[in-house]
Amino acid sequence: MLVCPLCSSSDFKIRPGKIRTTNIIKASKVLECNSCGFVFLDDTSHISNLHYQESRMFESDKQEVDLAKYRQETKVDDVRRFEFLKAQITGKEVLEVGSGNSSFLLLAQTKAARVVGIEPDRQFQDQFRKEQLEIHADIESLESQFDVVCTFHVIEHIKDVRKFVGSLIRKTRRGGKIYIETPNSDDALITLYESREFMDFTYWDNHLGLLNHKSMQFLLDDLNGIEYKSHYVQRYGIGNHLHWLAKKAGGGHLKWNFLENSEITQGYQKSLGEIGKNDTLFYEITKLT
Numbered sequence: 146m147l148v149c150p151l152c153s154s155s156d157f158k159i160r161p162g163k164i165r166t167t168n169i170i171k172a173s174k175v176l177e178c179n180s181c182g183f184v185f186l187d188d189t190s191h192i193s194n195l196h197y198q199e200s201r202m203f204e205s206d207k208q209e210v211d212l213a214k215y216r217q218e219t220k221v222d223d224v225r226r227f228e229f230l231k232a233q234i235t236g237k238e239v240l241e242v243g244s245g246n247s248s249f250l251l252l253a254q255t256k257a258a259r260v261v262g263i264e265p266d267r268q269f270q271d272q273f274r275k276e277q278l279e280i281h282a283d284i285e286s287l288e289s290q291f292d293v294v295c296t297f298h299v300i301e302h303i304k305d306v307r308k309f310v311g312s313l314i315r316k317t318r319r320g321g322k323i324y325i326e327t328p329n330s331d332d333a334l335i336t337l338y339e340s341r342e343f344m345d346f347t348y349w350d351n352h353l354g355l356l357n358h359k360s361m362q363f364l365l366d367d368l369n370g371i372e373y374k375s376h377y378v379q380r381y382g383i384g385n386h387l388h389w390l391a392k393k394a395g396g397g398h399l400k401w402n403f404l405e406n407s408e409i410t411q412g413y414q415k416s417l418g419e420i421g422k423n424d425t426l427f428y429e430i431t432k433l434t
Contacts, residue, residue, distance in 0.1 A: 147176075147187060150354060151306060151364060154180035162335075162344030175348050177330075182359035184330040189304055189353045197265045197302070198282070202351050212269055216248045222380065226297060226326070227252040229376075233322060237292035240316060243299030247278055254278075261287070284312050291316055295324040301352045306364060314371065314432060323430040326378065330355035333422040334389055342393040358421045361428060370434035377418030378425040382410050 148155050160175040164186065171188040178185075196202070216223075226249055235256045244250055244262030246269065254260045262273075262280040273280045281287060294317045303309045313323050334343040356364070358375065365373050381397075384404040388397020398405075417423040 149176075149178040149181060149183055150185055150304065151183040151360060152178060152181040154178055156180055160184065160335075160344070160348075161341060162348050164348050164350055165346060166350035168350060170350050172350065178360070181363040182330070182357050183363075184355040184357070184360075186350070186353055191350060192302075192304065192353060198267055202266070202302070210268065212246060212272055215246045219246060219248055222297070223248040223252060226295075230293070230295070230324065231256055234293050238289075239293045239295070240287070240291040242284055242294065242296040242313060243302075244280060247273055247276070247280065249295075249297070250278055251276065257293075261291070263287075284316060287316060289316075290318045290321070292318055292321045293324070294321065295326075297324075297326040298328070300325060300327045301355055304353055306354060306356075307367075310364065310368070314368065314430075317432045319432055319434060321432050323432065325361075325426070325428045325430070327426050328352070328355055329357055329422070329424055329426045330360075331357040331422050332424045333417050334386060334424075337420075337422050338386065338390055340389045340393075343389050343395075346395065356426060358426065361426055365428070365430065371430050371432055373428055373430045376427045376429065377414055377423055378427040379410075379414035379417055379423045380425050383413050 146155060149157060156179045157176045158179060160177050162175055164170070164172055164175065168191060170191040172186040172191065174187040176185055176187055234253055236258050238259040239253050239257045240261045240263070241250055242263045244264045247262055247264070250260045250262050260279070262278060263282070263284045264280050265282050270280065294313050296313065300306055300309060317323055332347070334340045335347070365371065382405045384401035385395065385397035387404065388401050389395060414423060
């Protein structure tokens with residue numbers, strides 16, 4: 146019997162929207178748990194143990210990714226995270242789980258005493274070695290603990306989120322910090338504006354489970370020896386949202402960026418955050434014991 150991967154409830158509903166994929170998959174529905182709020186695919190068998198090691202997250206298994214272009218695409222988010230965490234990581238030992246193109250690590254090493262990445266994808270390993278970055282394929286291969294452990298847009302790719310968060314806590318020193326960033330399943334385009342075009346775009350075969358504040362707090366409240374708080378993050382502004390609603394397509398953050406300024410951006414982020422419908426969850430967890 147199919148149950149919620151987070152709380153094991155069998156009480157869930159089907160969310161509107163398609164699963165974006167270029168592969169043949171068994172998953173056909175996006176389900177939302179009525180008990181804990183976790184959103185998940187009804188089948189995850191298309192994700193094998195080698196899926197991420199062999200770069201299968203990208204649209205084609207054989208596609209070669211331009212690392213310089215990849216880093217340029219993530220630059221805004223990498224800089225945002227670095228600026229937010231800069232004071233926290235200065236002089237500290239930092240672990241990033243799911244380090245991807247390692248852009249955040251390159252920024253972090255300018256302030257941290259040591260930076261280490263966990264990244265199963267093998268395609269950029271030669272470049273990482275040239276940049277003298279310490280990248281491991283698996284978190285369990287590390288024996289040391291760290292002052293700061295962070296993971297950005299990784300947990301939604303994980304089948305067992307409880308086990309994953311447990312591994313982050315084990316690799317964190319007492320008094321250390323864990324930072325988790327992940328898409329919010331209560332994104333305003335889904336639960337406020339109800340954009341069907343966005344729903345058909347945002348659900349993806351590589352995103353196995355999506356959290357909202359309710360399900361994240363359910364997950365964290367069940368753990369001992371920690372305390373946590375959340376921060377408002379809104380990656381896409383009002384220009385992007387209006388474009389989805391008016392033109393039924395993304396790209397508004399580029400095409401309609403004239404609608405954005407710091408006052409509007411900050412006010413819109415705050416307004417969405419106060420009702421739990423900002424597009425991104427960002428949780429800061431402190432390990433107490």
